[in-house]
Amino acid sequence: xxxxxxxxxxxxxxxxxxxxxxxxxxxxxxxxxxxxxxxxxxxxxxxxxxxxxxxxxxxxxxxxxxxxxxxxxxxxxxxxxxxxxxxxxxxxxxxxxxxxxxxxxxxxxxxxxxxxxxxxxxxxxxxxxxxxxxxxxxxxxxxxxxxxxxxxxxxxxxxxxxxxxxxxxxxxxxxxxxxxxxxxxxxxxxxxxxxxxxxxxxxxxxxxxxxxxxxxxxxxxxxxxxxxxxxxxxxxxxxxxxxxxxxxxxxx
Numbered sequence: 001x002x003x004x005x006x007x008x009x010x011x012x013x014x015x016x017x018x019x020x021x022x023x024x025x026x027x028x029x030x031x032x033x034x035x036x037x038x039x040x041x042x043x044x045x046x047x048x049x050x051x052x053x054x055x056x057x058x059x060x061x062x063x064x065x066x067x068x069x070x071x072x073x074x075x076x077x078x079x080x081x082x083x084x085x086x087x088x089x090x091x092x093x094x095x096x097x098x099x100x101x102x103x104x105x106x107x108x109x110x111x112x113x114x115x116x117x118x119x120x121x122x123x124x125x126x127x128x129x130x131x132x133x134x135x136x137x138x139x140x141x142x143x144x145x146x147x148x149x150x151x152x153x154x155x156x157x158x159x160x161x162x163x164x165x166x167x168x169x170x171x172x173x174x175x176x177x178x179x180x181x182x183x184x185x186x187x188x189x190x191x192x193x194x195x196x197x198x199x200x201x202x203x204x205x206x207x208x209x210x211x212x213x214x215x216x217x218x219x220x221x222x223x224x225x226x227x228x229x230x231x232x233x234x235x236x237x238x239x240x241x242x243x244x245x246x247x248x249x250x251x252x
Contacts, residue, residue, distance in 0.1 A: 013036075
């Protein structure tokens with residue numbers, strides 16, 4: 001019996017990287033999964049791959065900055081699978097680092113829209129569905145940027161991930177009465193396309209990894225194992241927690 005047997009999950013940012021790995025892992029653990037992204041061709045390939053191995057998953061177009069898309073995604077979970085137990089707010093973007101005075105308003109707004117507003121909208125529309133299901137688990141993917149190491153962080157990204165951290169705690173405190181848990185995950189550097197796109201310069205990458213006591217990037221599999229735990233009933237007494245998975249970076 002899988003660790004998510006009988007559960008229905010909704011995952012944002014599921015077309016590649018960590019989100020795709022979560023969708024694949026959750027179906028192997030017995031969940032039925034709706035996952036969304038704006039990368040439709042990639043998302044459809046992930047759906048086909050999951051179905052080819054016997055998993056039950058459906059891809060939907062999901063721009064996390066659009067409330068109508070979230071409404072459709074939550075409705076798709078209910079219409080297809082009858083309920084919603086798990087929400088993984090995974091979608092996010094990074095942006096090139098520049099001083100605060102050089103950041104444009106449009107760039108700031110875009111980062112906040114995807115990384116913070118997207119989490120708000122997903123949570124807003126998942127709560128009523130989870131309440132009808134008798135409870136659920138929300139896992140918000142934040143970052144160590146939302147906690148500290150501020151000298152090295154890109155300001156817009158750090159602000160957006162800090163917002164996710166606090167929003168997680170508010171959600172947890174206010175909806176425990178509904179049986180809804182909410183926790184945040186705070187990774188350090190993870191070996192994904194998004195991370196490598198932000199650190200194309202090898203010297204810059206080496207300096208970044210030098211700030212990690214374990215001396216390496218985390219793997220997608222390591223992140224997904226933590227997300228799986230928080231999504232499952234194994235973490236039933238955890239809510240409002242912020243979990244670092246950063247190779248010891250924040251211990252310095």
